[in-house]
Amino acid sequence: MNAPLIIVGAGHAGGRAALTLREEGYTGRLILIGDEAHVPYERPPLSKGLLQGTTDLAGCSLLNSERLAELGIEHLAGHPVSRLEPSQHRLQLADGQWLPYAGLLLATGGRARRLPQEQANVFYLRTHDEALALRSALNPGTRLVVVGGGFIGLEVAATARGLGCEVTVLEAGPRLAGRVLPPVISQALLDLHREHGVDVRLNVALESIQADGVLLVDGQRLPCERVVVGIGMQPNMELAAAAGLEVGQGIRVDDYLRTSAPNIYAAGDVCEFRLEGLYQRQETWRNAEAQGRHAALNLLGREVPFETIPGFWSDQYDWGLQTVGVLTPLMISRPLAGGGMLLFYLDADQRLQGACGWAQGNGVAKDIKLCERLITARTALDAATLADPGQSLKHLLRG
CATH class of the missing domain: 3.30.390.30 (FAD/NAD-linked reductase, C-terminal dimerisation domain)
Incomplete structure (x- = not known):
């Protein structure tokens, strides 16, 4: 019996790859393995529609369980992979089960970068379940401090204002989204959020989070009931690194999205590829969509180099x-x-x-x-x- 194609990571990139394999005529056994209990879904709605309560999981999913069954995609939900053995073309699930593979796609994504201390009033936003937990905490009049003036933090701030919360944004740098935006757009974002009543503070550093507020390094104390931390993403590359695959700030791939191990590809947020001669990762909807589709084609032996024009969008109010x-x-x-x-x-x-x-x-x-x-x-x-x-x-x- 032929070994299956396996996709590790049932997020946007992994889900798109599975769908593309079937669309392109692959009829063999196909296994999609995910840490979360849910079907593959897109992440942009987490900070907008899902947080606002205007959409649900079905509204941002790539497909439902019935469609997975129709397509013959074996979805192992809530099944982390604990070990990968490229030389043996096999992987092990957390429950001890070994699965052989003919080809493997690592679309393991990432997790929210967390603060050292864990507290009940601190929220992160990376998954559907985290979005639901945060949504239930954002009531009218709630005082919310958002740590991080990047896109996730700003989208949460905009949504929270729409829900009637009092919002303060803390940004360590001199401007909003400074890593990816030109100064003139950063200023426009700043003006817009202040117009909507957000207290945006630049060049500030967090000392600690307490049960009833946050303390800044300069000694200021900001009373609040809830804190959202949006300080970036940690790519889930530990599985690949432990298996000896080449990694940098993500799982490194060549022009065909192939990793340094035979028959193993990577795609999505965890994938580090060359653009303009430099290795980089892209944490965008566009990249997950394009790389998931492209990796599937190359798993089928198409040998098509991945060429992309990067891009992203963000809705603010x-x-x-x-x-x-x-x-x-x-x-x-x-x-x-x-x-x-x-x-x-x-x-x-x-x-x-x-x-x-x-x-x-x-x-x-x-x-x-x-x-x-x-x-x-x-x-x-x-x-x-x-x-x-x-x-x-x-x-x-x-x-």
């Missing part, structure tokens, strides 16, 4: 942020109606490398799609034309 490509030092700014903006990033030959849009609602979605096509076209562009809101991006693409 009734404003939307979208980026695509790589943000270079050469930036051109275009004002948009209603106070929004579109930023273009060029290389030395005036070709578009990346773009960042900020506008109400979904106002920049079409522009960002056109920018992605301009990046692919690799056409030299005129800076003055890019800066002029009267000039059509579609026209630039045709020209």
Whole structure:
């Protein structure tokens, strides 16, 4: 009997890979192993719709249990993998059971980076169950401190304000989402959150969390009932590292998403791949979707190199942020109606490398799609034309 294909990690990337294998005609045994008790789901709704109570698990799942059964995907839920033996082409579940594999995808994702002390009033947001726990704690009038001014922290802050909470955001750096956003967008985010009544504090350090509040290093004490910690993600690469696979800040792969071990691939948040010659991980919906699909194709022997234009989005109140490509030092700014903006990033030959849009609602979605096509076209562009809101991006693409 032929060994199955196995996917370890039943999140977005793993779920997308399993679906793609069936869509592409693989009819052999297929096993999807996940730590969580749930079917594969997307994570962006956790800080928005799920936290607001406007959607549920079914609303953000890739498929349901009935569909898994129809497709013949064996879903081992709540079954952590304890050991991997690449030389033997097998893995061991926490209950001691060994499973052989013909091909293996590691889509193990990550977990919320945690503070040393564990307290009942401290919440994290990485899983469906964590979102439900936090939702039940966000009542009107609740005083909430959010530790971390990145996207998760800011989305939680926006949702909590909508639920009637009093919110303070603590950011250790000089600006919001400073690792990934240009200063002008960071400032727009700061202004927006303050307009909505969030007390945003920059350049502050946390000393400790107490039962009735938080203490800052400078001695200030902020009374609160709840604390949300959003200080990043810890990739789940321990299984791969213990098995001798090459790791860095994630599980390292080649251009085909292959790890350093035969017949083992990696995808999603845990995958460290080369972009512009440098190893990096991408913790985005877009990356999980694309790599899950692509790893499945290569598990089937397609040998297709993974080429991507990175991108992400974030919803903040009734404003939307979208980026695509790589943000270079050469930036051109275009004002948009209603106070929004579109930023273009060029290389030395005036070709578009990346773009960042900020506008109400979904106002920049079409522009960002056109920018992605301009990046692919690799056409030299005129800076003055890019800066002029009267000039059509579609026209630039045709020209």
